[in-house]
Amino acid sequence: MNINPINERESRFDSLQLLAVAGLLIVGVLFVYSATMADEPVGLWQQFRELRFVEFVRWLLHELFFRQVIWYGVGAVAAVVVTFVPYQSLTRWAYVLYWITVVSLVAVLVPHVGSMRFGARRWIDLGFFQFQPSEFAKLAFIFALAHFLSRPQEELRSPQLFWRALAMIGLPFLLIMKEPDLGSALVLVPTGLALMFVAGTPRRYLLRLGGAVGLCAALFLVDVLFAPQGWRIHLESYQQDRLLVYFGRDFTVFAKKDATPADLDRMRQRQRDRSFNVDQALISVGSGGVWGKGWRKGTQNKYGYLPRAVAHNDFIFSVIAEEKGFVGGVIVITLYAVVLFTGIRTAGQARDRLGKLLAVGVVTLLFSQVFINIGMNIRMMPVTGVPLPLLSYGGSSVLCSLIAIGILQNIYIHRKGY
């Protein structure tokens, strides 16, 4: 704002943000524990008392909530490292990082390198860790694009630069789409747009781009939902089904003319199967009511109606909402709001354009994930495999989210007048 002398009262770190992050991490451990242990007859405390120490540790290492704790630790260390290397120095590696992730995104598509899970190639098996390049690609993408756009605003008027920026968004987008990981790919779009917008890309470019993206999305949806068989874009069947479920389309409208009743039944069954996750998540959230059923007391979670495969990662919010109710949900959203707005404040106070753009990129990335994930838990958004940052179980996601927080802290530490 102005040239401030060093203010003794002001913390070096954005402690409000750190507090909110700490709160989210605690919520994360508690509810990954609940989601994975609610139905286990023997809990943590009893295991601790009944097992010998070595056995107890071995047991712990097997349990997802403890692995999550470990990931939190690893993530925290990474975040600290990221925090104390000035972001300007980090950015020197931006293009290198970008190309490394692009290569790993290509590698993931190669059979025998990328490992297949749930019908998608998203992981590279490193033995101890299933590495998910798309998560890291998001960060590398932010660094590269922020670096690219941090040049003086006047240069951005050149259409050539605009196209190059678009290409930088498009390359990882297409590669991640190919995995397929629609959710992670889609997250890149608002992030990229926000960066270009804040960087000062001329309005007319942005309007046209926005218009084009909107038109494409609309055409895409119309095609998926209404086009006859031969005219449809090739999508993975589950992706198409998810969109159909989201928009409440009857699966049987796509039946061939000569479909037998058995075929129709099969389609209806598939519709029930496909909407099962969403329906159960809604029942979980809705039946939580205002105050929730209590930690580890959610029947949807405990008795497996909320599918166990997703309860601790993509649908962790349903578990929280069921067990802690509307109050719990508001608390979680408030914590995210604190993180996001302190992030925007950091962007406002950043020393240079690069810092500001990096902060905006990180904030929009986190925000998009939060919005899409919570949105799909309450059926405001279609189901896509987007984790809830910091809360969902998953090494790559936790690591990247914490590094993202580290970047924000980094920019905050090196803010103007400090």
Add this chain to the structure above:
Amino acid sequence: MLIFDQLKKNDPALRLVALAVLVALSLLLVGLWWVQVVRGRYYQAKLVDQSYRTVRVPAPRGMILDRNRKPLAENRPSYNLGLYLEELSPNFQQQFSDWLSAYKQAKIPLRREQREELGRRARYAVASNLVAQVSGLFQTPLNLDYDDFERHYAQERAFPLMVCSDLNRDQIARVEEHADLPAGLDLDIQPTRYYPQGGTTVHVLGYVRLDNSSVSNEEAYYDHRLPDFRGIVGVEAAFDPQLRGSAGEKAELVDNLGYRQQESMINPVEPGMNLVLTLDLDIQKAAENALLRAEAQTRGAAVVMDVRNGDILAMASAPTFDPNKFVQGVTPQEWAQLNDERLRPMFNRCMQENYPPGSIFKPIVALAALENGMNPKEEYQVEADPRDKAHGWYSKDGITKRDTAPPGMYDFKKALIHSSNAYFINCGLHCGMRNIVRVGQKFHLGESVGLEDTRQQVKGYFPDLKRVSSGWSDGNTANACIGQSPILVTPLQMAVVTMAIANGGKVYWPRLLAQMEPQDPTLGEATVVYPAARLRDELGVSRRSLDILRTAMLDDTENAEGTAYRAFRSYYELPGSDRLRVCGKTGTAQVQNERNITTDHITWFISFAPYENPRYAVVVMVESGSSGGGTCAPVACDIYRSILSLEQAGPARNTTLARAE
């Protein structure tokens, strides 16, 4: 807002981003509020819908006791071997993965549907293997139907799948010896109806069938029903609602795979009431045994009634059957036996069939005649049958009726103990059918005796005044006077007739149910007492007429000329002064086909005792007997002997119930 203020005013782009984030997060909050607060109830209801299963829990059925509280019907535990699919799920998975790896090794790729099919087959293989093991253990063939199994797995997984129900003692022993019963198999115990007396009293009690459907006023939808019984006929049917009480409802919380997690009682069961019948088991047994001795394969009935109040002390019908068979279901072979055209064991002959009364109708004709000025001393000349000089006949005004009594001079007493048809046709024609009908109606012949709920009661037939006032000939009257067509009665109706003659003209409603008491008196439910001696009607005939009739009936057993004398001779020779003097009347009715050709005989003996102060009425009927005196009187005599020895053994007999009231 805190953070907004800190944003530079001259940075509209950042402010727009902040605004967008704010709006989007608010949108999430509104969405969350909508789902959790506004629509919370809707989703809670959906949750209950999908995760609770309701179970109908039948109430313990009430016992049926005789008047001395000896059990006639009670509940016993039945042991069922059930398969608990929830415990088998690791085995299912093991089998499935074994097969799957076999396919993998053979490098046969499986489509999704094929994998699912393989899963189903694996489940069935595990379960049917267990059933085969049990089959070997019991050495009885047991089968597990694939479709049944799949249905149970899909819909009722939380509940055991019945492998073998109602194990016999040997099978229970085998199960218990086999300490390491395979996992997933377990004995469970369900109450089952049990009749400790077997075939005794079976016709009164009726029987029950396995039927767990909801009764009216009860929740109609359940996910699962535990076995329950419903009375089909007899007392079990007549008082079924009281006996069965009301079923409770249990809610079971199940997980996404249908496995039971918790259970809670929603509605408690209300146990059924115990019924105390007026029957006296000892007299009932005596009556049944006496009937059995009458012939090789007796088809008959015996009713013992307390003439002072109408209590039914025994109601025996032969042949009998074992009602316990119905509890678990009868085999087709047994079913065929039970429906044997001639024996008809399931029929309660005491009240479920109409019979011509024959000569036992004569006391009613006598009462009508005596009331209408007949002089009992006046003698009547019975002429000899021209074709059979040893027997009399009635032939007048174109009416010809053959008689079994010899020709000669008859006064009332002689006519009754010889059962002279000619004499009574003459009386009947003299006093007129309308008067006979009036007396008969006082006995409520042709009407219900109030036990229609047992679904075993028929009403007989007795003409009314309208019927006899037109299109009714003297020939019809002659037929009616000797108890032939069109009059039809049941043994129980005749017991009521006998009771009224014995007690001086009081027609009581027969009483079968004495009281209804709660199974657990501490629960505060009241005992319902059904009063004895409910007066239905009074005969309105003079004491004199009744006395004349009773004295004549006494002579039937005591006078050497009486038709029942032979049966009772040895009985009267019994030592002891307090033996019961029996008044009786025999009867042998002809069963005629459409062409009036006699095809069969229904033999009867109605009686009451003691003469001086009557307490018991005993009515015996045997189908295809030789004669009332020859077939039925000995049965009645047997019953009196038993009653006598029972009275001598325990003077409290027949008063227990009165005391309990």
